[in-house]
Amino acid sequence: MTVTPILAGEIAKKVISKEAFFILDVRNEDAFSDWKIEGENIQYLNIPYFDVLDGVEGILDQIPTDQDVVVVCAKEGSSIFVAEMLAEAGRDVRYLQGGMKAWSEHLEPVKVGDLKDGGAIYQFVRIGKGCLSYMIVSNGEAAIVDATRMTDVFIDFAKQLDVKITNVLDTHLHADHISGGREIAEAVNGTYWLPPKDATEVTFAYEPLEDGRVITVGTSKIDIQALYSPGHTIGSTSFIVDDAYLLSGDILFIDSIGRPDLAGLAEDWVGDLRDTLYSRYRELAEGLLVLPAHFMIIEELNDDGSVSETLGKLFANNHGLNIEDEQEFRQLVTGNLPPQPNAYQEIRQTNMGKITPDEETQREMEIGPNRCAVR
Amino acid sequence: MIKADHIVDAEGLACPMPIVKTRKAMKELENGGVMEVRATDKGSTADLKAWAESSGHHYLGTTEKDGTLTHYLRKSDDQEKVEMSHPHIASNEELETALSNREEIIVLDVREVAEFAFGHIPGAQSLPLGDVESALSDLDKEASIYVVCRTGNRSDLAAQKLAAAGFTDVKNVTPGMSGWNGPIEKSVQ
Numbered sequence: 143m144t145v146t147p148i149l150a151g152e153i154a155k156k157v158i159s160k161e162a163f164f165i166l167d168v169r170n171e172d173a174f175s176d177w178k179i180e181g182e183n184i185q186y187l188n189i190p191y192f193d194v195l196d197g198v199e200g201i202l203d204q205i206p207t208d209q210d211v212v213v214v215c216a217k218e219g220s221s222i223f224v225a226e227m228l229a230e231a232g233r234d235v236r237y238l239q240g241g242m243k244a245w246s247e248h249l250e251p252v253k254v255g256d257l258k259d260g261g262a263i264y265q266f267v268r269i270g271k272g273c274l275s276y277m278i279v280s281n282g283e284a285a286i287v288d289a290t291r292m293t294d295v296f297i298d299f300a301k302q303l304d305v306k307i308t309n310v311l312d313t314h315l316h317a318d319h320i321s322g323g324r325e326i327a328e329a330v331n332g333t334y335w336l337p338p339k340d341a342t343e344v345t346f347a348y349e350p351l352e353d354g355r356v357i358t359v360g361t362s363k364i365d366i367q368a369l370y371s372p373g374h375t376i377g378s379t380s381f382i383v384d385d386a387y388l389l390s391g392d393i394l395f396i397d398s399i400g401r402p403d404l405a406g407l408a409e410d411w412v413g414d415l416r417d418t419l420y421s422r423y424r425e426l427a428e429g430l431l432v433l434p435a436h437f438m439i440i441e442e443l444n445d446d447g448s449v450s451e452t453l454g455k456l457f458a459n460n461h462g463l464n465i466e467d468e469q470e471f472r473q474l475v476t477g478n479l480p481p482q483p484n485a486y487q488e489i490r491q492t493n494m495g496k497i498t499p500d501e502e503t504q505r506e507m508e509i510g511p512n513r514c515a516v517r
Numbered sequence: 518m519i520k521a522d523h524i525v526d527a528e529g530l531a532c533p534m535p536i537v538k539t540r541k542a543m544k545e546l547e548n549g550g551v552m553e554v555r556a557t558d559k560g561s562t563a564d565l566k567a568w569a570e571s572s573g574h575h576y577l578g579t580t581e582k583d584g585t586l587t588h589y590l591r592k593s594d595d596q597e598k599v600e601m602s603h604p605h606i607a608s609n610e611e612l613e614t615a616l617s618n619r620e621e622i623i624v625l626d627v628r629e630v631a632e633f634a635f636g637h638i639p640g641a642q643s644l645p646l647g648d649v650e651s652a653l654s655d656l657d658k659e660a661s662i663y664v665v666c667r668t669g670n671r672s673d674l675a676a677q678k679l680a681a682a683g684f685t686d687v688k689n690v691t692p693g694m695s696g697w698n699g700p701i702e703k704s705v706q
Contacts, residue, residue: 170567192536192568216560220533506559 145225147239148212150248154269156210157181157440158250158447163210166235168194168224169242177510179214179238179245179270180440191220198227205233217241243505245270249295251277252448254433257384261360265433265448266295272437272512273319274449278383281360285309287381287389288435289322291504296326308332309357311366313391313435314378315340317404318483318512320504321493324348337370340377345495351379371422373415374400374514376407388430388453393418395434396442396451398515399462401479404486408476416471419463428454438515461517475516484510519589519631519705521553522546528557528585535561536568539590543574546592549671551577551631554588561586575667578635580705589631601669603676607688612663613699616640622661627675628694632667636694639702646671653682665690 156163162183167174168191178186187204194201205211205228213228213235215221221237228235238245250267257263261280268274268290276287277299284305289296289312300307310327314337324346327334335357338350353370371380374392378400381389392400399419402411430453437449444450457463465471483489485507491497492504499507525542527535535556546552554565562579565588569576577589607615615622616638624641626633633643644652646666656662662684666672669691676689 170564172563172567190564190567190571191533192540192564193571195533195537195540215532217532219531223533502559 145222145229146236147218148236149239150244150270151250153179153212153238153245154248154250154267154447157184157269158443158445163212164206165212165214166205166224166228167214168220169215173216177242179242182440185209191215191224194224194227198224198231202228202231202233205235207233211235213237214245215241217243242270242509246505246508247292249275249290249292250447251295251299252446254448254450255387255431257386259360261384263383263387263433264299265450266290266299267437267443267447267449268319269447271319271508271510274433274435274437276389276433278359278366279303279305282306283308283360285311285357285359285366286323286326287311288313288316288391289326291320291322291325291508293322293326293329296322297329300330306330309335309359309366311335311351311357311381313337313380313389314375315344315405315490315493316392317486317490318436318514319508320489324495337375337377337379339372340375341494343494343496353379369422371418373402373411373418375405376411376414378418382426382430385427386429386431388426388432389435390432391435392514394423394432394456394460394463395436395438395515396432396449396456397460398438398517399460399475401514401516402475403479404482404514405490408479412472412475415475416468423453423463424457426453428452428457432456436512436514438512438517479516480513483513484508519553519634520551520629521589521631522550523552525552525554527561528555530556530558532558532560532564536564539565540568540572543572543590543592548592549629550592551629552590552592553631554590556586556588557584559586562588565590575632577631578705589635591629591632601673601689601691603673603680603687603689605676605688607663607690609690609692609696609698612638612665612690615663616699620661622663623656625656625662625664625675626666626694627664627671628666632694634704636701636703638665638694638697639700641665644675646675649675649678653679656684658682658684659686660684661686661688663688663690665693667693667695669693 174188213221213225218241225237264277266275278285307330310323335351336348355368357366367382369380566576573593575591626641627646664672664676679687
């Protein structure tokens with residue numbers, strides 16, 4: 143039996159198509175319980191590699207022979223080690239090439255819709271971490287929203303479409319992942335936009351993204367209207383694209399709402415969060431398709447792998463939009479919060495330009511789920 | 518520098534090699550011995566900790582300098598029977614009380630230097646069990662001495678040695694550092 147690698151992209155496709163398969167995760171138990179490959183029909187077995195250094199005989203009966211088996215570890219070394227032992231024992235298994243690091247970095251581009259002038263809007267699903275980025279394409283130009291640090295993916299995608307990236311925007315100063323916005327803007331000589339209230343400590347030049355500002359993509363004028371929507375951060379800004387799409391950043395998700403505490407000011411911002419969700423968003427058209435900056439659980443993915451829902455449906459079904467009592471709302475978003483994302487302070491500092499960790503350190507900082515929401 | 522009985526160099530090696538090498542070297546080490554593992558793989562800290570827990574060894578701590586992680590582990594001797602024969606015993610709480618009353622006592626920590634470095638009672642003196650005999654002449658025979666280790670085992674042996682050498686007021690602290698809830702001080706970053 144031979145051991146062959148499987149790419150993160152192939153696993154992403156299995157997850158999106160809800161395929162059944164088996165994961166033998168050989169990381170330590172803490173790492174596994176903190177963060178793993180999620181999928182609706184995945185079966186798991188977590189046995190740390192250091193418990194099978196003497197052989198895999200003891201676990202063979204727990205590993206199925208009638209479905210695909212993928213061995214997963216942090217970087218790939220330990221999974222190859224264990225997969226080879228399983229192969230010697232006569233099993234046909236694959237290992238995740240690049241391990242959870244590759245899984246964390248994989249981006250799956252999905253087209254979410256057309257624009258009036260023939261352009262389109264694409265969503266980049268970072269399936270391993272739950273981050274969502276966007277590219278708005280119109281008449282040979284592109285704007286990117288909430289780019290991740292895997293900047294090549296965006297630049298290459300624009301090349302394939304033969305469009306020029308002119309504007310790069312971040313809805314807010316991110317705390318869960320390192321933004322690639324500034325780097326892309328520099329690489330393509332485009333404009334980098336940030337909400338000024340989130341940018342008071344940044345060390346670089348940017349274009350201030352203020353309420354009511356309109357950014358145009360392409361000659362036939364696809365508008366990106368900025369809508370000040372504080373609460374997750376004090377500067378958080380949403381975008382209405384082509385009067386059809388609402389890019390909600392980390393304010394509103396499909397099955398949850400933004401948490402106000404990642405910059406340390408939960409008590410101060412909870413009022414803003416409520417005002418944004420219960421007043422400002424209420425004034426918008428219910429037909430807008432909400433495109434958030436994150437998903438939290440794999441069930442939020444649509445059948446094509448995209449993450450979206452109309453604002454009207456969210457008003458009807460999202461629990462966080464249906465809490466009449468202000469005290470109860472305050473309690474939900476300030477009490478009982480989930481743990482904060484890994485290294486979120488350092489990530490914020492990096493996004494402000496205050497520190498510049500090397501790529502390996504950046505990867506380590508982003509390990510784990512995004513945890514930007516409260517349900 | 519923290520003294521170790523054996524050094525494993527796993528610098529530049531990716532997972533699973535740091536653990537594979539540590540595990541192999543650990544087999545050669547005597548019970549109670551201290552192992553130093555140098556690694557650059559950032560995942561090695563969590564994995565060594567988890568491996569030590571599942572294999573029964575004691576993970577002591579990690580220092581970091583210029584990208585190199587130095588981990589310290591102690592080979593477990595838990596299989597040995599805990600048999601205490603020194604007649605004078607003090608509980609952790611009694612020691613805590615004596616310390617907070619600022620009584621004139623000496624706290625003698627007989628664990629290995631590496632164990633001491635990653636957490637000890639403020640003001641305690643480090644004197645590993647193996648060095649007790651040679652240090653007898655430096656200690657005051659009339660002093661009130663509380664001997665502490667991780668579980669009360671090594672401190673029992675040390676207390677017996679002191680008593681046999683004519684020390685008059687020696688107490689073995691049980692269970693010792695494994696159950697210590699009082700203040701802790703570290704001598705490494």
